[in-house]
Amino acid sequence: MVTLHIKNMVCDRCKLVVTQELTKLGLHPAKVTLGEVELREESLTKEQQDAVDGALTAVGFARIDDRKGRLIESIKNIIIERIHHVDMIDRKFNWSDILAEALHHDYNSLSSLFSSVEGTTIEQYIIRQKIERAKELLFYDELNLSEIAHKLGYSSVAHLSAQFKKITGLSPSELKKSRKAEDVRTPIDSLPLKT
Template structure:
């Protein structure tokens, strides 16, 4: 079995597309999760890798083959999974513990690597992802701002509103009232 690491896989639809692209090439994915594919094949020859890379790029993805890039993509996928896909419960996470345990590196190393590659701190990235999730929740208009703040792990509505205003230039209420919510949302994989 061989593990492939794929950049820009951020949702269930991405998983489906990547799996289909791999199967079109006659390969056999055993398991496909955010950012990662486990193939039944032991190894791929250079022609198979070239075809796979071309197919993935055409679909908006990219195979990652260096350790630091894989680690960066893993960090992003864990954050995205927790914020956008495990969002039915309160999100008061200890990010240093989650990332360290999942990736088997000290949090300081992961944080420094992230900052050096992305140009923003890991904490800023997490906040930006949370703000995008808040925009989504505001757009659907099913929860109060207090419920959203609680669900997203903010200490209060004031804390959420302050971060939201610093990040977007609007308070959550202003953005919601202005009907600019849809134009203000960003794709998850473009947040940096």
């Protein structure tokens, strides 16, 4: 099996698009997860690799060849998966433990690599993802602010509100009142890394 590591593959729609593009090229995706595709093929020729690169680039993705790039993309995908796609009752967990265990690396080395390449910390990346998820939850108006804070692992509404205002320039209630969340929401793969 050939494993492809793919940058910017952050949602279910992304997985669908990548699967369709690979299938159009006559390849056979066996398993598709955020940031990674396992193909049934034993190997890819240079021409197939070039065709994959062209097809992925045309739809906003890129194949990652280097080990450090794959590791950083894995960090992002774990964070995105946990915040945006897993509905967990218990949000009280330690990110450093989760990342270190999932990636089989010491957290300090993961953190150092991420900061040196991305220009921001893993913690700031997590905060940005949480705020984007909070905006989404506010937009759909299914949960109150206290429930959103709990769902995202904040110790209090005040803590969520302070981070929210720092990132967006609005308080959660101001955003909710404006009902213009669609003007403020940013696609997950377009979030700026720096605060």
